[in-house]
Amino acid sequence: EWDRWLLMGLIGTAVGMLGFLIHQIIDTLIKLKWDLVENYLQVSKRNTLYLSTGQDGNIHMTWLCALGFGLAMVVLSSGSVLFICPAGSPSGLPEIIGYLNGTSIRHLFNIKTFLGTFVSCVLAVAAGLFCGPEGPMIHLGALLGCGPSQMQSDTLGIHLPIFTRFRNSADKRSFITAGAGAGIASVFRAPIGGLLFTLEEVSSFWDIRLAWQTFFCCLMATFTTDLLSSSLCGFVYRGHFGFFEAEKRILFWNLLDMNVLAFIPTVLLGMLGGLLGALFVSLNIKINKLRMQFFNSIPKLSLRKTSKLLETVLILELWLATSPLTDMAHGGEAGHVLSIPHAASLSGAAALLVENGKQGITYLFKRGTHEEFGYASLCTALAFYFILSCWTAGSAVASGLVIPMLYTGALYGRIIGLILVSIFGVQTNEYGAWIDPGLFAAIGAASFFSGVSRLTISLTVIMVS
Structure with missing residues (x-):
């Protein structure tokens, strides 16, 4: 069995490298996009780095600039799955x-x-669509589980005379299962979560041997991603190779003393997550049915594909068109927490919508920021994100739903936390430290994720990893 374990390790390593590469490219493209916007602001007539509604036309031209970059990436993202690989849409x-x-x-x-x-996933997330790389990463992990284990490719005309004993349906499915688990493990740095996800959601046929081999594959994927990410950020070497920083997570991991009273709003958030999760699924099913009816009514195939591409463009345009209006409608209360160059004058809602989901979740989970975001900002962002992420799911791009689910749940969880702060005030003593919007943002994220996906055990492990 040494060769089977060897292949599991190789698959895990390959998936880990792929996960690292995807996140590095996404972060690089996002940084490049906002750097270009910043450069545009610097050379503008008023020579300013900050957006202001009092600067005639400057805000609109800047957002047109951002729209142009986003549209280019969305067109390439949607085109890659529509005209190259229809099997890669929406998540696989x-x-x-x-x-x-x-x-x-x-x-x-x-x-x-x-x-x-790969191309569609990277560009869709970097463009700012309401999606994440998790679903496509599972698909890509399964692809890597299939390819190396079979050591052959009909497309490339490659048939290597090694590991031929694994060229059967049962072994092929075992390696694909391990690759899928490694994909989710690489995304969340949670090897146990990857194993439990495949056990709970992906495959129905298991034995103890496959479970241990899948876990080993997930371990290798997590280790490889963490090892490469420890010294590289946006493909720039920053030193500290092999030093794993605990705070480099997208999930809420800080421990704090808990009070039994915290279970009351937790139960409320669980019920709310179930209701909103059911609403999300129901609404998404109806949207996809309408989408299928509309596109199937178009007789010409090329026109049908073009219409699907234009749908993704419309989603991005709606997001970018409404964000400046949101900024004008509210005061700039929380933009300074964001990393984008012009965020200092954005409103909380616009700041939450303009930032990519991964970074936005980090801000929402952050502790000690009781009054960082107001009710208007959170409610506005929740409405936009809920509707547009539901619309994006099923569109013609390779996209995942995990980040949107966590983000949506974190928004209403933080609203519940803010209500508690409004009632009891900001608590600094140990007894009341649990009244923190960041804590309830994490609980809300888990509740909505569970409400949509119906996952329990693997979700809990992923959240606390």
Whole structure:
């Protein structure tokens, strides 16, 4: 069995490297986009770095600049799955689940699907669409589990005479299962969470041997991603190779003393997460049915694909068109917490919407920021994010729902925390330290994630990892 364990380790390492590469490219593109916007502001007539509604036309031209960069990435993202690999849209996870449970799907594991999904995922997230890389990362992990284990490719005409004993349906599905688990483990740095996710959500056929091998694969993926991320940020070497920083997480991990009274709003958040999760799923199903009816009514295939591409463009335009209006409607109360150059004068709602989901979750989970975001900002951002993320899910880009689910739940969780702060005030003593909007943002994120996905055990492990 040494060769099976060797392949599991190689698959995990490859998935970890891929996860690192995806996040580095996304962060680099986001930084490049806002650097270009900043440069535009610097050379503007008023030579200013900050947005202000009093500067005639400057805010609109700047957002047109951001819109242009976003549209270019969205068009390439949607085009890569529409015209190169239709099997890569929207996330590939349902197809992987179907395949592992006995369904055969054409072109699900070929090189074109891999490249198209990779390009579409990176550009969709970097463009600012309401999505994350988790679903495509699971698909890409499954692809890497399929390719190296079979040591052959019909597309490339490669048939290596090694590991031939694994060229059967049962072993192929085992490696695909491990690759899918490694994908989620790499994204969240949670090897146990990756194993439990595949056990709870992905595959129905398990044995003890496969569980241990999948866990080993997830460990290798997590270790590889952490090791590479320890010294590189945006492909820039920063030293400290092999030094794993605990705070470099997107999830709420700080421990704090807990009071039994905290279980009352926690139960409320759990019920709210279930209700909103059911609403999200129901609304998404209706949107996808309408989407299918509309696109199927278009007889010409090329026109149908073009219409799907224009839908993703419309989603991005709605987001960028409403963000400046949101900024004008509210005062600039929380923009200074953001990393984008012009955020100092953005309102809390515009700041939450303009930042990418991963970074936004970090801000919402941050402790000790009781009054950082007001009710108007959080409610406005919640309405926009809930509707647009529901619309984005199922559109013609390779996208995941985990980041949108965590973000949406964190928004209403922080609203509940803010209500408690309004009632009891900011508590500085140990007895009342649990009244923190950041804490309830994390609980709200878990509740909405669970309400939409129906996951329990693996979600808990991922959240606390």
